[in-house]
Amino acid sequence: MIKYEDDFLSSVKPNYKEFMKPIEARRMSKTVKNGIICSQLAMKEAEIEMPDALIFGTGLGIVSDTEKFLEKMLENNELLLTPTSFIQSTHNTVAGQIANRIKCHNHNFTYVNRGFSFESALTDAIMHINEGKKNILVGGGDEMTEHYYSIIKKTGVWKQKPTKNTDLLKYETKGALCGEAVSFFILSNEKKQNTYAEMKNLKMFYKPKDISEIQNKIRIFLKENNIQLSDIDLIITGHSGDKKNDEIFDNIISSDFAKTTAAYYKHLCGEFQTANTFAFWLAANIIKHNEIPDFIKLNDKKPKQLKNILIYNHYFNINHSLILLSKV
Template sequence: MKKTYINGVGCISTQKTFDTVFLEEAIPHTDETVLTVISPVYKDYISPAASRRMAKGVKNGIVASALALKDANVENIDAIITGTGLGCIEDSEKFLKNILDNNEEFLTPTSFIQSTHNTVGAQIALTLQCKGYNFTYVNGVVSFESALLDAKMQIEEDEANSILVGGIDETGDYTISLFKLAGRVKDESNLTSNILNSKTSGAIYGEGASFFVLENEKKESTYAEILDVAIINTLDPNEVETEIVAFLKANNLQISNIDALILGFNGNVDSDIYYKDIAKNAFAATPQLYYKHLSGEYDTASAFALWMASKVIKTQEIPEIIKANSVEKPVYNTILLYNQLNGKNHSFTLISK
């Protein structure tokens, strides 16, 4: 079976994650409850005429994919696989608002056409003239992991040599207002200077687009190898350690072989208990990292985490801003990522040098 290598990465997020050294300009967000992306210069990648009609999620996806392809020094790919939780939610909101405002008459179809979840994958394919396999996974918080799993299986089975995989989500004003009503978004009076010490429910929400070029060959640009991805729908906090041990055992590893653990802490006291239990016990002697104080919470935030993990393995450095504990190791060869949202849809991703 062929191995799967990450040969190029591109990330547009609520931090400056392009045209800069790894997280050098990152700032933790402690005074906002909803974060917006730091936009690149879109006209460098998309013609202004086309850009005007695109939602920000589509534009960010196109730019992040272009950055990944450039990083991998690749022009042609065999497949495009994307994951998204809410798709192009801004255009969906726009279209529904037009229906109400115009009494269901005289509607322009543009917003409707652009509102589907697979718009990003389609636009990237049009840009690259890629006529290969093009699939979008919409599986909530494991949308990106589903895309990753699909790509890994295709490369292993020799169905494709080079695949572009990404996770994209954007915020929409109306959707965020519903999330606030449902208590998903932190109240502004409950903001904390460090989400690791949060005592309240709700999370800081964000958006972003992270893309990866996965190939079956090791190159000069290679960041890491993807060893395994696993998705489990429901777990109790006391079952997480058992599942991680079994997952590592299936890859001939144990907890002591993990050089860094990346956890999806989002400041929600109700679900961060899943991370706190293993951080305090099983992985107490392992360097622990976190990222949602930088990226915000969204369905494909784990793609930002994979971008971060890839950079850690390649640079062999862990910026102070993402350290959740003070444990250090001389080398970072094997990294485990664990994410979940509100106690559901648990995912484990294992990468190594």
């Protein structure tokens, strides 16, 4: 676990030279570079050379390149502008760059749907699997910049001072600890030796009225998948450090999952519109390795097994989602 005390959490930079030429890396934003590397690692581990579809979800796209283009526009009075930053700033840049590198001409789609962006990409991937496709490369990600942080900070949704991520839930103040990340996965139509977990299903719902409605959504979701509340061995929630929004997770855990092991993850990646990509990666690894890291636990409950993991996240109580992963 990496410890931070900063305005927002920055993703760890890999050694780009191991994956691309320096001249290529200089032209790309961090999100594009990390997306290319993550997709390469995912395909390598899954032993897939060419996916049947490439699907990406992002809430903001490449903010850093958008800022560069706008700054140059102001500096040059809208004259003599090079198109590079503008071209690289579009939301589909990550998926486009990946497809270009691996020469993939199959279905390529980028979902920009705020707090539902990654979940929308997953839904599309599931539909392709159900239609007979074998291997889908699906991912999501967003980036954080100083400019974007300073602007959104004024609305009060982010922490106003540098925050220790290790003490995130001790602050009990308004505002979330924001961050960034990029993740990629291979969804397959069959179990393989290197399979991590099975994605049973997912559900999205928008602006629930109260806790009772959320509880009802969760119960219906589990019932549709022939699973009872007691069958959930671990629930992973999206606690972000924002006192008001975290109370929703606390109420769900204390009511329906009082006897269930609970964990959270945004002290590791921060809050952003596709933060569930990190939770998805975390849950899959927990199932594969059959172990829950101590630094993500919310209680002392010990599961008898790690068969079913429920991910429950919401983005500022607007976009709510449920993802169910199971052992195979």
